[in-house]
Amino acid sequence: MSTEHGAIARIWNWRITAFCALILFLVALAAVSFGPISISFIKVFKTLFDLPGGSTGLDRTVIMQLRLPRVVLGILVGSALATSGAVYQTVFHNPLADPYLLGAASGAGLGATIAITSTHHNLSGALPIFAFAGGVLAVLTSFFISGKFFADPNSLLLSGIAVGSFATAIQTYLQQRHSAALRPVYSWILGDLTNANWSVVAWSSIYIAIALIVLFMVAKQLDGLMLSDEEAYSLGINPKKLRIIAVAAATLATATAVSASGLIGFVGIVVPHLVRGLTHRVTNRSLITIAMAGAAFLVLADLGARTLLSPAELPIGVITAFVGAPFFLVVLRNRRKVSQ
Amino acid sequence: MFEFFLKRKLVRVAPALILVSAFLSSAPVAQASTKPTRIISLSPSATEILFGIGAGSQVIAVDDNSDYPTNAPFSKLSSFTPNVEAIAAYHPDLVVLQSSATGAANVQAQLLKLKINVFLEVTPNNITDAYSEFVALGKATGHPSLALALVASMKSQIAEIIAKYRKKSPVSIYHELDNTLYSADSSTFIGQIYSDFNFANIADAASGADSGGYPQLTPEAVIKANPKVIFLDDAPYGESSSTVATRPGWSGISAVKNRHVITLPLDIPDRWGPRMVDFYRFIGQATAKIN
Amino acid sequence: MSIVITDLTVRYGDKVVLDDISIDIADGKWTCLVGPNGAGKTTFLKVLLGMAPYSGSIQDKGVEVFKSHHRNVAFVPQHPQIPQGMTVAEYVMLGRSKRDGWGNESLTSRSYVHKVLTETHLFGMQNNLVAQLSGGEMQRALIARALAQEPELILLDEPTSALDLHHQISVLNNIELLKDGGVTVISTMHDLTLAAMFAERIVVLQGGKILLSGDSQQVIHSPELKRAYDNRIDVYTLDSGRPVVVASKDRDN
Numbered sequence: 001m002s003t004e005h006g007a008i009a010r011i012w013n014w015r016i017t018a019f020c021a022l023i024l025f026l027v028a029l030a031a032v033s034f035g036p037i038s039i040s041f042i043k044v045f046k047t048l049f050d051l052p053g054g055s056t057g058l059d060r061t062v063i064m065q066l067r068l069p070r071v072v073l074g075i076l077v078g079s080a081l082a083t084s085g086a087v088y089q090t091v092f093h094n095p096l097a098d099p100y101l102l103g104a105a106s107g108a109g110l111g112a113t114i115a116i117t118s119t120h121h122n123l124s125g126a127l128p129i130f131a132f133a134g135g136v137l138a139v140l141t142s143f144f145i146s147g148k149f150f151a152d153p154n155s156l157l158l159s160g161i162a163v164g165s166f167a168t169a170i171q172t173y174l175q176q177r178h179s180a181a182l183r184p185v186y187s188w189i190l191g192d193l194t195n196a197n198w199s200v201v202a203w204s205s206i207y208i209a210i211a212l213i214v215l216f217m218v219a220k221q222l223d224g225l226m227l228s229d230e231e232a233y234s235l236g237i238n239p240k241k242l243r244i245i246a247v248a249a250a251t252l253a254t255a256t257a258v259s260a261s262g263l264i265g266f267v268g269i270v271v272p273h274l275v276r277g278l279t280h281r282v283t284n285r286s287l288i289t290i291a292m293a294g295a296a297f298l299v300l301a302d303l304g305a306r307t308l309l310s311p312a313e314l315p316i317g318v319i320t321a322f323v324g325a326p327f328f329l330v331v332l333r334n335r336r337k338v339s340q
Numbered sequence: 341m342f343e344f345f346l347k348r349k350l351v352r353v354a355p356a357l358i359l360v361s362a363f364l365s366s367a368p369v370a371q372a373s374t375k376p377t378r379i380i381s382l383s384p385s386a387t388e389i390l391f392g393i394g395a396g397s398q399v400i401a402v403d404d405n406s407d408y409p410t411n412a413p414f415s416k417l418s419s420f421t422p423n424v425e426a427i428a429a430y431h432p433d434l435v436v437l438q439s440s441a442t443g444a445a446n447v448q449a450q451l452l453k454l455k456i457n458v459f460l461e462v463t464p465n466n467i468t469d470a471y472s473e474f475v476a477l478g479k480a481t482g483h484p485s486l487a488l489a490l491v492a493s494m495k496s497q498i499a500e501i502i503a504k505y506r507k508k509s510p511v512s513i514y515h516e517l518d519n520t521l522y523s524a525d526s527s528t529f530i531g532q533i534y535s536d537f538n539f540a541n542i543a544d545a546a547s548g549a550d551s552g553g554y555p556q557l558t559p560e561a562v563i564k565a566n567p568k569v570i571f572l573d574d575a576p577y578g579e580s581s582s583t584v585a586t587r588p589g590w591s592g593i594s595a596v597k598n599r600h601v602i603t604l605p606l607d608i609p610d611r612w613g614p615r616m617v618d619f620y621r622f623i624g625q626a627t628a629k630i631n
Numbered sequence: 632m633s634i635v636i637t638d639l640t641v642r643y644g645d646k647v648v649l650d651d652i653s654i655d656i657a658d659g660k661w662t663c664l665v666g667p668n669g670a671g672k673t674t675f676l677k678v679l680l681g682m683a684p685y686s687g688s689i690q691d692k693g694v695e696v697f698k699s700h701h702r703n704v705a706f707v708p709q710h711p712q713i714p715q716g717m718t719v720a721e722y723v724m725l726g727r728s729k730r731d732g733w734g735n736e737s738l739t740s741r742s743y744v745h746k747v748l749t750e751t752h753l754f755g756m757q758n759n760l761v762a763q764l765s766g767g768e769m770q771r772a773l774i775a776r777a778l779a780q781e782p783e784l785i786l787l788d789e790p791t792s793a794l795d796l797h798h799q800i801s802v803l804n805n806i807e808l809l810k811d812g813g814v815t816v817i818s819t820m821h822d823l824t825l826a827a828m829f830a831e832r833i834v835v836l837q838g839g840k841i842l843l844s845g846d847s848q849q850v851i852h853s854p855e856l857k858r859a860y861d862n863r864i865d866v867y868t869l870d871s872g873r874p875v876v877v878a879s880k881d882r883d884n
Contacts, residue, residue, distance in 0.1 A: 036423065036425045036429045037425050058454060062428065065453050067425075176549075177551060178551045183420075183440065192443070195446045306423060311418060311423045312404070312421050313423050
């Protein structure tokens, strides 16, 4: 970043975003290339881009029907969770906020449990819808409980905790009464991308794309939410309206991600900090970069999930937790350094 | 900037989208009419059944939880969290998959996409359903008559055992899953085996608490019910007749006083293969003298 | 920006916070709002920020301008929300959102911020974190951000309350910088002495009504001022002619 004479250097450099896009592309390519069935990298590349000499038969199906949809879903879910996490951290002035803050996780978990424990077997096929509805309803309930629809961040947070606890309690009760549901609910809660197929990709991509486009469009103005409401007004934004839009879009992205892949943790907290820490910038213009970093992070984690303990699947939540937990220590250490 | 990113994504997805539409317009996979020769079993019970109906030589791999018969081709394939690609790497022509496995529906769909046939094994609720699955497996693996013969043999052996050991009047029993007093009521598979012997299951009083058939009982309820026999399914977790006797208030229970606390053998109660006969025999013999 | 306020009333529920206020705010001058807590000073500022719904009219050259937040009004809060991890340069750059749009870093903006940082003696600290600034430096950063906006009107809420004497004076000198650009300044202040020292006009608010308004010297020496403070103040004039307002002990009355 060069400094022109008489002018300060740019705060945000879009070359960072371009670089991140490149990383994501390479990571995705690598992820599609690895698996228990070994297919050469060249063949994978040729198959993906429909060049002559690509794989056929079983290999081709493995690439295009097993690996590719899973990688694409990883990109969608990873970018949804990372972006939502970043937005929530800004809106709530809380660096430890995550996408599941306003009860979305517990609501979705309750929805999934209801679907799984329902006595009508065909309802369990509608699990994504139940999880989605549960997540969205939980967030809406948090808004209503906190008193006013344009509630301030702190009371929203508290009502989110209340709603989340209540939903978890109901879920636990249901699980106790339907022990056969324990295993499926548990593995759903751990989160995984194993259910990835092109139809899941199709519906989840619509909602996640809408949510992310909205968030990217308001990203620049989100910087105003880092200040008090009066300061935000003076700088020309309506912080109450902006908060609603941001939280609504982030919740849509989160609820979709959760209904497609369960509760994958840590992505929403870790990735925004990673990007902000590496770039030394907190501006929300980093949102596109954060989205792509989240996508790459999850695709890599999923690669680990399906290869580290092959031929068994490691729950992806375990890998993100292994990375996430020490990460918190690093964040903690940096905060202490800064305040000294 | 963002349009550039979006275009990038579309370029990558386009070839896949073309393939998806091609696949959707192709004919569905036809069922195999010939005998499968490369079978993978992802269910410990199915493994036992396959070897019991004469299909053992067609089995190329069994999951990591299977342990019987001891000469089965064990592998690291997971029965609970199957990895489709790893399964496909064996080039099987039939996969026996538990419907209770994580994402079973999706695993099945993906295997079918790879033109690999799938036998979805549903955990039976009772022995009649179990026999039906034996027969179905027999048909799927090319041994229909051997399967029928096995079923007939099991039926007659079990009928003999029941005739010999069935109690004339109900004998109260308590089946313990763990030391927090989770039990199994008569709606479960094992509960029905107990019913065959005319045992009265004390957990039935609490069956409303769990639709799956595994309610958690309170110590007072067990003491009050005063079962004549206690079956321990939690020996691997350190429970035995001596530990049960030390529980406060339990020494007065009929089963404890008369030393009718029976430790169940491992595995056999959880499997519903050919060794079910052995389990019936074990129960019958262990409770022969109890009335 | 000239501000003509007529019959301004603000209610929060049943409570009337500003009661039928009419006043002209002088263009290009520094007006100081004083008065006891709860008099409505902060609400007055919020109205001018376009944050509080009101009845009555507030006009600039005959145009009703404050119904929304689209005027270029800079605000220096008493308690700013300090963003973690943000550098001073970025913080001041936020002020350019009014003139340049959010997140745009045109050469014009970056040069202007350079100039502003220099004027407020923050240039050397531009890469420091805002969260690590001292009280006085933070005030300078807030004023720098306000300057970066190139505003028509600047509102300052108790700009000196949290500062020691030395910093109070330097902040007020900085605010005079703002005024020199022809900008209209309105501040709320507890300290009447400082208000008299720096502001050209003083408006005394009490219970949502204007008790007194006019030239600061006249207001300071007016007997009605003492009444507004329950006769608990004394006004002295120094040899230089500067008024000093001090609290008096009850026993002296």
